Amino acid sequence: MEKKKTKSKWKLMCLLLVTMMLFVAGCGGEKQKSTSTGEKPQSAEGETIKIGFVLSFTGPLAPLSDSIKEGFELYLEEHGGKLGGKNVELKFEDDEGNPQVGLRKYRQLVHSEKVDLLVGTTNSSIALALRDEVNKDQIPMIIPNAAADDLNWGKKSDYVYRVSWSNWQNGYALGEYVAENVGKKAVIMGSDFPAGIEVLRSFKAAYEEAGGEVIKELYPKLGTNDFSTYLQEASSLEPDVIYSFFAGSDGIRYIQQYKEFGLKDKIPMSGTLEFGDLLMLEPTGDGSEGYLAGTVYSPWLENDLNKKFVEAYEKKYGKLPNTFSVNGYDSATVIDKALDAAGSVEAEKLIKELPGISYDSPRGPSTIDEKTHNIIQNIYITKNVMKDGKLVPEVIETKEKVTMPETSPFE
Incomplete structure (x- = not known):
């Protein structure tokens, strides 16, 4: 009888020992897996x-x-x-x-x-x-x-x-249309940082390919508050059109001052997609009316x-x-x-x-x-027109699948 009890105890101890070893091995293995793979914790979802x-x-x-x-x-x-x-x-x-x-x-x-x-x-x-x-x-x-x-x-x-x-797309798309439908003599103006410089060079390339001539390039600093000096110089050259690139709050100030300076009804304005975008149209009101832009989006598409x-x-x-x-x-x-x-x-x-x-x-x-x-996309030539008291970029022409050149044409 005593032998049976001893044997049973021995079996029980062995079973407990094996169970503990498996538990430790399992924990150790899981820890090793987490450390070696660097996996992120996952939720139930x-x-x-x-x-x-x-x-x-x-x-x-x-x-x-x-x-x-x-x-x-x-x-x-x-x-x-x-x-x-x-x-x-x-x-x-x-x-x-x-x-x-x-x-x-x-x-x-x-x-x-x-x-x-x-x-x-x-x-x-x-x-x-x-x-x-x-x-x-x-x-x-x-x-x-x-x-x-x-x-x-x-x-x-x-x-x-x-x-x-790309800046190439933003500038190039409108150049031909402006040369053929607005005028052959242009002043171009944009913020003096990579986007402004690249957009203007692309517009200039397309505009001159279509028979236009850029007679002056002007580059105000990003964050310029007073554009009067630049507007005065541009106006004195008597261009057929002024093409512009200014983004965000710079663009809003520029459009407002363009009107205040008396140029809105004197020299046609054309510009980048920003000039046909709501971020510009809503705060500038009728100051943007009649402007041409090469846009990629409008809520009215x-x-x-x-x-x-x-x-x-x-x-x-x-x-x-x-x-x-x-x-x-x-x-x-x-x-x-x-x-x-x-x-x-x-x-x-x-x-x-x-x-x-x-x-x-x-x-x-x-x-x-x-x-x-870079994205391949449609670019829309738009004109800002007043509809029901709201300025809307009306699509005049669609350039489909505008694709950036594989290599720089400026080198």
């Missing part, structure tokens, strides 16, 4: 990915950044807070319109916050400052605005893709997705969307589609899906060019 934003929420381009944020968040809300079936956490940083601040905020997002993807920037100078870091860190970045041409030419990266437009987008945007924010709202919306669209196609947030898988990706946008059919990583 799936993996959460982090998206970092580097945008200019202060300075002249702040209104653009606010709209980009709104457009992105609307898309996310419409898709249940998920992109590519994954939960999303957004991290917004203000680069203050300063490349050094932008670099610091970028490093904070990438190295401290460990974001999976980036959306940025608003300012071309900051996009150029970040490019080498993005390429070195191999983190995909979707550009929602900054239009520097060299990001698609000499500094093209496998990790950088743009959904807005006739397509089904745009109608739904405008309705949802008005419901959420109590106002009409502008071009930059669509840039944010399209940034989310592209990320969503790329994540779906890749089945992963891994950079090397995503950058195989981003080149050539096509998608429907409120602006019309869009594709990320495989050769330049």
Whole structure:
């Protein structure tokens, strides 16, 4: 009897010992797995990915950044807070319109916050400052605005893709129309930073190819408050037309002063897409009436997705969307589609899906060019007309599938 009890106790002890060993091994194995793979914690609903934003929420381009944020968040809300079936956490940083601040905020997002993807920037100078870091860190970045041409030419990266437009597209599209329909002698004027310089050179190329002559180029500093000196010089040259590029609050001041200076009814104005956008039209009122622009978006574009987008945007924010709202919306669209196609947030898988990706946008059919990583899109020649007491960019002509050259035509 005693032997049986001893044998039973021995069996029980062995069973307990084996159970404890299995438990310890299981815990140790799980810990090793977590450490070696660096996997992020998952909720019951799936993996959460982090998206970092580097945008200019202060300075002249702040209104653009606010709209980009709104457009992105609307898309996310419409898709249940998920992109590519994954939960999303957004991290917004203000680069203050300063490349050094932008670099610091970028490093904070990438190295401290460990974001999976980036959306940025608003300012071309900051996009150029970040490019080498993005390429070195191999983190995909979707550009929602900054239009520097060299990001698609000499500094093209496998990790950088743009959904807005290039400065070449913004300037070139209107040149031929202005030469053939407005006048052959032009003064061109734009902010003295990469976007302004590149937009004007592209307009000049197209305008002169069509038989026009640029008689003067003027470059006020970004953030100029008083344009009177420049307007006086432009007016004294008696051009047939003045072509302009100013963004955000600079553009609003410029249009207001153009009218105050008595030039609105004296010298026809044409300009970049900003001059046909609500961010300019609403605060300047009839000061923008009659101006021509080469635009990529208007709330009045006739397509089904745009109608739904405008309705949802008005419901959420109590106002009409502008071009930059669509840039944010399209940034989310592209990320969503790329994540779906890749089945992963891994950079090397995503950058195989981003080149050539096509998608429907409120602006019309869009594709990320495989050769330049810039958007291929329609550009609309518009004229600002008053309808029911509201200034509307009326489409005069549509240039379909405007594609940036694969290499720079200026070298």
